[in-house]
Amino acid sequence: MTTTLPPAPDATQPAPAAAARAVATAAPAHVRPVIRFRSSRPDLLLCGVLLCVILLVQGWNITHFPTLSDDEGTYLAQAWAVQQGDGLAHYTYWYDHPPLGWIQIAFLTWVPSLVAPETMNVASMRFAMLAVSAACAVLLYVLARRLFLPRWAAGLAMALFGLSPLSVVLQREIFLDNIAVMWMLLAFCLAASPKRHLWHHFAAGLTAAVSVLTKETMLVVLPALLVTMWRHSHRDTRKFAVTGAITACALIGLSYPLFALLNNELFPGEGHVSLIDGITYQMSREGSGFILDEGSGSHGVLRSWLYYDTVLPIGGLAGAVLLLLTVRWSVTARALAGPALVVALLTLVAMRPSGYLPAMYVIQALPFLALVLAGGAATMVHALLERPLGRVLPTVPRRTGLAGGRLRARRLLRRGAFGAEPPTGEARATDAPTTGRAARATRPTVATLLVLAAAAAAYVVPRWYEGNRAALTADANAPYRAAAAWMQNEVDDPARTRVLVDDALWLDLVHDGFEPGTGAIWFYKADLDPAVAKTMPRGWRDLDYVVSSPTVRRDAADLPGVRSALEHSTPVAVFGAGEDRIEIRRISPAGGAQ
């Protein structure tokens, strides 16, 4: 048997009890509580219960609400193409986004699509997003614990994240952002690994790269990840850990341009798409105006977020500001500097006056908003209790510290409700200080806290109840389902029928037997994809139907081909009413009336 030498005494190691007693009165040393999530029953229990609630709320009525979106259709259709072995998309892949996102969707939906191919449509496959949501919620809890939040605050963060009506709406949808968030949360968890293992940090770089390759906007978050890693690594091994992470992230990230290069599609050129063109397009997308400028597109997006929930966006932002301002004094603020920085960075990017702000932009901020909001709450609670959070002093073993039932009861209350107690026995020796300032938590303080908590709950619960009630009961997709059923039942020869349709309905039509790509046609490809335009030399005359959804009508303004198809067709079936109606229009050679 061989071994290395026993470890030399390390300042960061919990001091043994005897030594601890000696330093108890000396300057407080910062001792790191060890959090072992997997072996901590209270953590598992709390996390498990919250997870069940979140899954119930997010999963119930998931197919009916919110309205099927065009983007969901796009990603799922491309995932379908991957499953079919048709490459990265059934139309030419043009480097609009890195393909890793829908490759993952393809994996997630692989088994169900094999068992029942017709379930491969947007509404059914939203259930796959439940898995992503669940992973995100659990990772957020783990991250909160790793950033030294007490159990109650970690639970609060998880609940805020999973149950906010804004989260419920957005996380139900098949968006790449949701998957990217999952990877980024994993990266943060690895960066804050209590073991401070080199390869955990290396893996954090890898997963961050995967996150960016899933949704490129995650790039903005990377500096905050670096801050987290820096804070949570050890001085002696930091340079190796951080270098490893950056190298891993960069090398994996570079595989995307390498992929383009190997396809001869890195640089723009005649007759082919290119990565540079794709990036140029994304960067030059028409801005949606300044977010605070009423009447701008960005402001509309902001309003739509705030319509669903104000607590998480506004409260989270306030929490981030609070944490960033108190970084010098608060241990919690320092521990949460990374997530607070994420919120700050994403806010700054959203404030660009000329930038394009998509509705799903807020998704990548949601977990961090929840985390800093919970962290801000924890900071305030601990400021009131005058007990620094996360800073655990080496002290007299607890049992000898206090005596008497009343005191013990109060201590239990404090520990259970506010304490950052490390759950394992070995760390317990360094746990909650029971002397000095901490004991000063008086009844009035506790009462104040209870009142504050009750007030917060009184504000949030009714609003969220209202918001989530809609999500659990409303049926926004009846017109889509009816349109899909009509196309399935009323069109006689789908294989030879050509339809312009929006992406959300496309897969339904494909399952009905329409020819993918040229029979069932993503409506805008008729104008924008030369390969598709070539198959319809006579324009709208080569088409049979247009399924006119709100998206089609909105975008037709910029698509002359689609517009003329709408103009030369008449509705044969209309589902729903008003703005959101879906019309099935037959192309009439004589020209139709609107």
Place this chain on the structure above:
Amino acid sequence: MLLSLFVAAISVALFWMAAFTLWWQMHAWRTPEILAATRFDRPEGGVGLSFSLLLPARHEQAVLEHTIERLLESSHSNFEIIVIVGHDDPETAAVAERAASRDPVRVRVITDTHETKNKPKALNTALPHCRGDIVGVFDAEDQVHPALLAHVDHAFTSTGADVVQGGVQLINFHSSWYSLRNCLEYFFWFRSRLHLHAKKGFIPLGGNTVFVRTTVLREAGGWDPDCLAEDCDLGVRLSSVGKKVVVAYDSDMVTREETPGTLMSLLKQRTRWNQGFLQVYRKKDWKQLPGRGQRMLARYTLMTPFLQAYSGVVIPLNVAIALFLDVPVGVAIVTFLPLITAMVTVAFEIVGLHDFGKQYGLKVRAVHYLKLIVGGPFYQVLLAGAAVRAVWREQRGRNEWELTSHVGAHLTEVTETREDVRR
């Protein structure tokens, strides 16, 4: 199609090889706790053991005196120095005798009368004369820290080890492009990788600053006089029968050495090590290791020079295939995997160089980092050359210690001689 499969398979194999090597190379920095555990424990209490320090010297009259003097400065109170000189080397013998006459209690001279000389034979000659509890081996030009023995003593008593391996470090990284890489190799080996070997229970020991309990050493029959890497062989034999080996590295307590003086002598040194590794592999002592993982590690470690040579050739070839031949994009991406690990390795080497400079208070300039990166491929060629040379020599049964025969004739080759005697 066949080409694609072939290329992909090779790439994946190379990737795993490089990844494992990197994983082991970075062992010490895995966690702060592991890093802290690689250091010597601070000695407490008095000294308990006595040491016999073996100092084989051959044509090293220039440095020997200083080395002995420095060893005598050791803070430990109970040790003897046994200088081993050849019967055909009067200059070195004179220096040794002079030192012995100054301190007859602590310095003795043993004369090695073997016709063909090498280091294991010299060490075996001295082994019966050792009176200490522990036998330590140093080279004639080593700079040994005065507090080392006390720390080693403590390591033996506190861990109950049979063998303690201290750190050896080449220092003159600024001398040439290859000495830079050579220094860094030592840094990663003694700072990090050896600790992993100690932990896994299979360890090729270093050539000096190695300490073995005298009884254990005699039981094992001393060093193998026919092996070109007798140090590695001893480690493999001892750890294969379950002896406990402890490794410790403290930057202020390492034994400092210099890189071989010329590229050619580095090549020869490396050839001998490789050939030695090959001999150790073929002796099959490592097959007694109880664990399957241990045997895999042994097999892999002893073959490393050859795998290294192979990958040095294949990695560029693979990338060229990916870029210029018509293979599917997926396969082409796979061929880049080994390159990615190679780049991660370079990144860690850069940090390692920085850490090396920090640990030893040496100024590492931008040009050194540049040398490190640019020199990488050339060093790889050198390693590959040494590996091929070793296989070739082993095949032809050329087992002699290179250059020892015509050493007296060429005074210019003194550095090479010394190098040769050392390992």
